Amino acid sequence: MTQCLFCEIAAGKIPSKKVDETNSLFSFRDIHPQAPVHILIIPKKHISKLSELTAGDVQLMGEITAFANQIASIQKLTDYRLVVNNGAEAGQTVFHLHVHLLAGRKMNWPPG
Numbered sequence: 431m432t433q434c435l436f437c438e439i440a441a442g443k444i445p446s447k448k449v450d451e452t453n454s455l456f457s458f459r460d461i462h463p464q465a466p467v468h469i470l471i472i473p474k475k476h477i478s479k480l481s482e483l484t485a486g487d488v489q490l491m492g493e494i495t496a497f498a499n500q501i502a503s504i505q506k507l508t509d510y511r512l513v514v515n516n517g518a519e520a521g522q523t524v525f526h527l528h529v530h531l532l533a534g535r536k537m538n539w540p541p542g
Contacts, residue, residue, distance in 0.1 A: 436526035440474045450504070454490065455497050457531075466534025467505060471498055477527040480516040498531050507533045 438444045439458060440451075446458035449469050460468040473490055477483060483491065495512070502510050510533035515522040 434476055434526050435524055436470075436472045436528060437474075437476050440472060450497070450501055452493070452497060454493060457497070457501055460530070464530075465532040465537075467507065467510070467532065469501060469505075469531040471501070471529040471531060473527060478525045479522060479527055480514050483527070494529055498529060501531060502533070505533070509533065509537075511537050 435444065439446045440456040449457040449459060451457065454474055455471060456474055457469050457471045460470050471494055473494065475490070477487065498510075498512055502508075510531055513530040513532065514527070515530075
């Protein structure tokens with residue numbers, strides 16, 4: 431594997447606006463926010479994209495969801511959206527699994 435931007439951020443080799451972290455997860459503010467609150471949640475374990483998860487990663491995804499809820503609570507967010515893009519055509523630009531926590535404005539669905 432070549433150098434991964436998000437692995438380097440989680441390791442502290444590239445600066446970020448850290449929000450919180452656990453032994454297995456790291457969260458930081460997106461540098462190109464799509465909402466007033468835009469936080470990225472990543473596993474410290476490198477997984478390129480959602481479709482590469484295995485049965486052994488079920489607990490990790492549960493941890494990500496619980497961590498997102500914890501961050502939302504600390505940020506005093508009652509309404510928020512969690513988004514995962516899987517692959518380039520779905521909008522994934524960094525190939526390290528990450529969840530976008532978006533809040534701070536009304537989210538329309540469908541988008542556009």
